[in-house]
Amino acid sequence: MPLPIDWSKLAPQDILDIAAFIEQEAQERYMLFADHLDRQGESEAAGFFRLMAELEGVHGAQVSHRRAVRFAGLPGHVRDAVEWDVEGPELDRNVRSLSLHDAFAMALASEERARDFFAEACDHLTDEKARQVLSELHRDEVSHVQMLREMRTKLLPLAEGIPA
Numbered sequence: 291m292p293l294p295i296d297w298s299k300l301a302p303q304d305i306l307d308i309a310a311f312i313e314q315e316a317q318e319r320y321m322l323f324a325d326h327l328d329r330q331g332e333s334e335a336a337g338f339f340r341l342m343a344e345l346e347g348v349h350g351a352q353v354s355h356r357r358a359v360r361f362a363g364l365p366g367h368v369r370d371a372v373e374w375d376v377e378g379p380e381l382d383r384n385v386r387s388l389s390l391h392d393a394f395a396m397a398l399a400s401e402e403r404a405r406d407f408f409a410e411a412c413d414h415l416t417d418e419k420a421r422q423v424l425s426e427l428h429r430d431e432v433s434h435v436q437m438l439r440e441m442r443t444k445l446l447p448l449a450e451g452i453p454a
Contacts, residue, residue: 297414303361304368305411306353306420309427311368312404313350317343323397326388335390338441342397342434349430356423394442401438405431 295308320343327336408428415421 297411300414301364301367302415302417302420303357303364303366305415306357306361306423307366307368309408309411309424310350310353310357312407313346313353313427316400316404317346317350319400320346320397323388323393327390327393330387330390332390332445335393335441335445338445339393339397342437345430345434349427353423353427356419360417360419391446394438394446398435398438398442401431401434405435 297305300308320339324336324339324343327333327339405428408424408431411424412421412428415424
């Protein structure tokens with residue numbers, strides 16, 4: 291469950307900082323998914339989750355760069371000291387195995403939370419350029435949901451012995 295956010299107490303640069311933290315967290319968790327699935331011999335799914343991790347990393351770097359350009363010299367008021375649990379798929383790091391079904395279910399739920407988070411964040415931003423950044427992230431999350439659904443459809447019937 292994502293941390294509750296009091297939008298009224300955040301400056302636009304803080305919201306962009308949180309967005310970058312969220313993207314980094316998603317990247318890390320997708321790599322965990324990929325590692326689990328690789329160990330189980332699910333190489334195609336592992337490769338897909340590595341691609342998702344790469345996309346999240348690119349998004350995080352873009353947000354950080356745009357934050358630095360737009361708000362150069364303005365301090366951030368938020369630290370990346372907690373798990374934001376917005377986009378990062380929930381995963382107990384001590385779990386020994388992760389089913390393909392569970393990986394896709396968690397990833398889809400996470401991307402849907404991220405989509406909704408960025409839409410809500412846009413509603414609270416008064417800075418138009420910062421809102422544009424989050425609007426782009428929202429569109430990216432919509433695309434990620436679609437990518438996950440397509441790959442799930444491709445891989446799950448095979449994983450469960452059901453013809454595609």
